[in-house]
Amino acid sequence: MPTKIEKDSISGQETTGHEWDGIKELNTPLPRWWLYTFYACIAFSLVYVILYPAIPSFSSHTPGVLGYNSRVELEGQLAEARARQAESWDAIAAAELSEIRSNADNLTFALAGGAAAFADNCAPCHGQGGAGRPGFPVLADDAWIWGGSLDDIHITLLHGIRNGGDEARDSEMPAYADILEPEQIEAVADYVLSLSGAEHDGTSAAAGQEVYAENCAACHGDAGEGLRELGGPRLNDQIWLYGGSRDEIVSQIRQPRLGVMPGWQERLDASTIKMLTVYVHSLGGGEE
Amino acid sequence: MDDVVTIEEALSTRAQKEQAQEAGLPMYASRVKVHPKEIGGTFRRLKWAVLIALLAIYYVVPWIRWDRGPDAPDQAVLADIVNGRIYFFFIEIWPQELYYLTGLLILGAVGLFLVTSLAGRVWCGYTCPQTVWTDLFMWVERLIEGDRNARIRLDKAPMGAAKFAKRSLKHAVWLVIAAATGGAWIMYFNDAPTVVRNIFTGQASTAVYFFTGLFTATTYLLAGWAREQVCTYMCPWPRFQAAMFDEDTLIVTYEGWRGEPRGRHKKGQAAEALGDCVDCNLCVAVCPTGIDIRDGQQLECIGCALCIDACNSVMAKVGRPLNLITYDTERNQEARAAAAPVPKYRLVRPRTVLYSLLLLVVAGVMLWSLAFRATLDINVLHDRNPLFVTLSDGGIRNGYTIKILNKTLEDRSYLLGIEGLTAPSLSVVGQEGEGAGAAILEADADSVASYRIYLRLPREVVTDDTLTFYFTLTDPDSGEVARNETVFRGPKP
Known part of the structure; x- marks a missing residue:
């Protein structure tokens, strides 16, 4: 500690007494307002630590006097x-x-x-x-x-x-791959396509009509109008849950996908x- | 003793800062406090008149009532933020029409340019809120602490009972004025009688108290403490107002050609050696921004003309021609200095013509759009999820949310139609049946009605994944039609 505070001759400012190579450091203290804000923050944080949850422990934390907690x-x-x-x-x-x-x-x-x-x-x-x-x-x-x-x-x-x-709604379409011949399945697919006016093979569809009446009409209706009581989807509309192309229909007849x-x-x-x-x-x- | 001229020991703030620098103090100079002296005269009277008129407008306007029927507020001027409406007498603005406010701001700006190019900073000197409230605060200060010299003495005096009392009283009165200012501002955003009652009974919303407090604080700080610093440092206008000046602009000018060399006339001395300026510094003492107008036109000058009053009072006493400091143009001053005939004041100049034209155009556009303002609008939101639905017969259905903006003050029912689609069929959720492309929709007075609409087209007319068409909404009573372009989405062809 220097006993006497030295003033810089040029700027008139006080020096800290630190000197390097003849250069003395000017004492430029922090602005008053900054210091007071800083002290106010410290005071605030102390109050905060007491009132609110603050200090962590191994498994919990201090609860704070107010008992506040965001949860x-x-x-x-x-x-x-x-x-x-x-x-x-x-x-x-x-x-x-x-x-x-x-x-x-x-x-x-x-x-x-x-x-x-x-x-x-x-x-x-x-x-x-x-x-x-x-x-x-x-x-x-x-x-x-x-x-x-x-x-x-x-x-x-x-x-x-x-x-x-x-009490769940239940319906199960059998896998016709085990019941019908592949040609019959192709034919019935053509017939199903014809029900909604889609492009199809006429002769094949005619052959499929009989297969349809024997195997499908019970659930899907004679004209493909569907049967809601049994959960038989309508086939003579433009809505296809598993796709409306011929291949997709064949695949659904052979090995039906049944949603849950x-x-x-x-x-x-x-x-x-x-x-x-x-x-x-x-x-x-x-x-x- | 009427012809005795008091010599003020007044130095402009600039001169004081320069002195401080010459004395070897640091480059940074803090604010030099300005203590304007009271002065009477033509321009002071004019300023009082303007001040009283403006404050009266400010405080009275929120209390004017205007009947708009039972469902709308009856305050003539009201920005109803909560309900999204701005009312101005017979005009009502919806949030979508905030461009009227932009137009108003443009009008204000161009008007300011025009006035400035004609007569300098009259806005700054007479009508700017900063000037008006600072003037008011200075008046209070003068009443309590006395005039310039008394205030300077009081500033230098150590804090004692008398000084403390005066200071407290001054700040208390300032705060009351500031609170009244902030409180009045709130009234433009709330029903005035209600909000005043609520403020005093403690029932007003937090927002009301917050904004009252905020504007109280800003008024108190800006008019009480910051004063001329607002004009010099905070306001952008002085920085570029010089661009509106030319040699034909009326500005507050010191007639240096007859004032110099300035000097104090002594009895028995030949007056011929000196100019008209007696160097009494009264013009500096009265200046609210603390400048010396004799240094010429400068950024800090707000053009309040109080120095003209000051100088004229002195010129009258010393028996010299008046208006040594005067409102005049640069062109005139040059002519006068050269003793040439003074040219006629030119009102019509390219820049004033341009500003006037701009003003007319903007005002015209605003008037036109106000006169033909639509009282009906329709907004359409197309469903995004799902974009479209394929129906069992192959038809395609799209969903829309339609919002009808009924800007009239009565309930209306409108006819919704479709333009640009083949064989549409339309159904409104909540209404029975499906119409062949038309429906009746109702909207309450001054409000937005929202409807869910389903529109279906046969598969064969949906030729593209995006069909563009219009919803039209017709008011059968007025014949007014609102249209909104939207799309009908379908599967990729």
Whole structure:
């Protein structure tokens, strides 16, 4: 410590007393405002450490006097949000499906809730907005294997399809590779193509008509109009779940692919399933 | 004693900084505080009149009522941020029409250019809020702490009871004015009577208190503390306003040709050796930005003309011709200096003509668009997921969300139609049945109605993966039509 503070002769500023090669360091202290801000920050941090969770230990941390914690805060906010929605949830739980659709408040809530639940649970297979993808039915069109009324959709959602459940919708198309000759399969494919007016081999289709009547008409209908009670898809329209080319149809007859859908009543609560029903029904193909 | 001229020991802030540098102090010079002296005169009276008029407008306008029917606010001038509307008497602006505000700003800018090229910085000197509120704050300061010399003495005096009392009173009054300023600003964004009641009963929203506080703070700091520094350092306008000046612009000018050599007339001395300027420095003492106008036109000069008042009061006393400091053009000054005939003041110059034309064009466009402002608009959002749906008969269906903007103040029902598609059939979610390309849609007064629309086309007319067409919305009462171009998507051909 220098006993006497030396002043620089040129600038008139005080020096620190440090000297290198005759060059003396000027004493330029931190600005006052900066220092006070710094002290204020230290004071703030001390108060903060006492009031809020701060110091980590091996498995936890100091809880803080206020007991605040962002996770607790989130839980509170979620509970608050749920409480705000409670009235709407109760209304959905109490209402029949048709009542949900006829009441504007219920409908708005159900469509919003249904859209959210759909995105979480259904969109992975059925696509956003029910756009579908090969092997997974489009929900926005007007073709329904198991029916497109509110009640039909509701039952499909509750119990699912071919999942082994007692009440699940179930249908099983046999693998005709083991039953029919390859030529018969080719012929019946041509006949199926003819049902929807697609390009086909006329002679082959004529031969296939008989095979169709014996093997297929029971489930798919005499004219390919389908049979919803048995889950027999309609064949005389332009909707093909597993593809509408001749090869794809042959392949489906030989070794059918049979889609599975879980029953959602085991995973979702009744009101959510109702909202999903109304939402799916609203996608554009809903039937009365 | 009327003809005694007080000599002010006033130096411009620039001169004070130069002195400090010559004395060997560091390059950096801190602000030299300005203590403007009170002065009366023509321009001071004009400034008071402008100040009172502007403050009156500012405080009265939010209280003017304007009946718009039961569903709209009855405040004549209101920027309703929450509901996304700006009201100005009979005009109502939706968020989509914020370009009117842009137009207003352009008008303001061009108007400023025009006025500046004609008469210099009259905006800065008389009407700028910074000038108006600084003037008001200085008036308060003068009432409490006294005029220039008293304030300088008070500044130098050590803190004592009297100084503390004066200072506290001054800042308290400043804060009250600032709070009233901030509070009034809030009224332009909220219903004035409601928000005032809420502020005083503690029921106003946090935002209201925050913004009142913010504008209180900025008013207090800018008008009380920063003052001329706002004009010199913060405001961009002085930096480029010189581009609007030319030799025909009226500016505050010192007539150096007859003022110099300046000097203090002593009794018995021949006055002929000296110019008209008696070097009393009163012009410096009254200057709110602390400059010496005799140094010539300079960036800090806001053109308030108080130095003209000051100089004239002195010239009258010493019996010299008035207007040694005056509003005049450079061209005139050159003529006067050369004792040549003074040319006629030229109002019409290329730059003033250009600015006026611009002003007319922008104002005309705004008026035209306001007069023919659509009261109806339609926005169409095409569904992206799925882009299109193939139906069982092979037909293609697209989904749309249609938003109808009803800008009238009554409920309306409109006819939705389709232009540019063959054999469309259209259904509205929530309405029974399917129309052959038309539907009736309703929209409440002054609001946006939203509808889900499904549009289907037979497979054979979907010849491309993208068909462009229009939704049209017709108001059957007024015949007004809004169109929106959109697309119909289908499978790749």
